[in-house]
Amino acid sequence: MDKAPLIILLASPRGFCAGLERAIEIVERALCKFGPPVYVRHEIVHNRYVVEGLEAKGAVFVENLTEVPENVPVIFSAHGVPKHVPAEAKSRHLFYLDATCPLVSKVHREAERHERLGHQVILIGHAGHPEVIGTMGQLPEGAILLVESVEDAEAIQVDDPNQLAFITQTTLSVDDTAEMIDVLQRRFPKINGPKKEDICYATTNRQQAIKAIAQDAEALLVVGAPNSSNSQRLVEVARKLGCDRAMLVQRAANIDWTALKGVSRLGISAGASAPEVLVEEVISACRERFDVTIQEITVTTENVQFKLPKVLGETALSA
């Protein structure tokens, strides 16, 4: 039987960002240099495929430092950690490597700078996300106020509107965050903000690329994990633009083919924690069922490089 034609609109940029490639490289190089096991506090990136691949090489993922034995290296994940975590590692004389993305570390430094200047800090972000826990943990407990929505921004009470600053999580919806910032700036005209916005280049570019395909696509698959903030935001951005059949899929095996019935134009993208091999797997699964033509829609190209920690060699990585 002839296969039905399917045009795949492939968003670009998509998938891995420089921060998560660096984090994975840190684990791989640590395994080579020190030998297994290497402990990692929290999933190094929010992707089971990546985590299981590293586990097979000897990485051990734990949620708490108390689970890390003496005399083995421990790595902190790309999302960043509260200050008490490296302090605890030091007090136990653990050898640790920090794989926090430099763009998350930049937000941590902003929080510290505002505290030094006497500003009360508002963080725009999602409660419970590891990055938010890490950023709030840069200042003493209770020092940072969290805003998750426009309603929160309207309701928040501050100590002094003249001594106020905001920072944001790096992986938020660009448009939703702009709305929250508008509310804060209306209510507190003297609020200080970041010189260059905190939402990272990878999040911004992937959302722009999704916007470029969402209106043309009858359905859209975002390859990514349910606990990946930037993957979830990509699905939301596509739905907001009218692509109701925008879905998150972790692997090809998770695709709901009945939901794609009758679709002739399918958008595909991937969150910053999803490797390209999983995008290829999804495209291969489409080829088994459809006569596929691929149109890659590129909104920008990326050439961001982050250094590795000195102890692992500083060779720059690019995305």
Ligand code: SF4
């Ligand atoms: S999504 Fe952005 S902030 Fe997060 S690791 Fe990637 S580059 Fe860094």
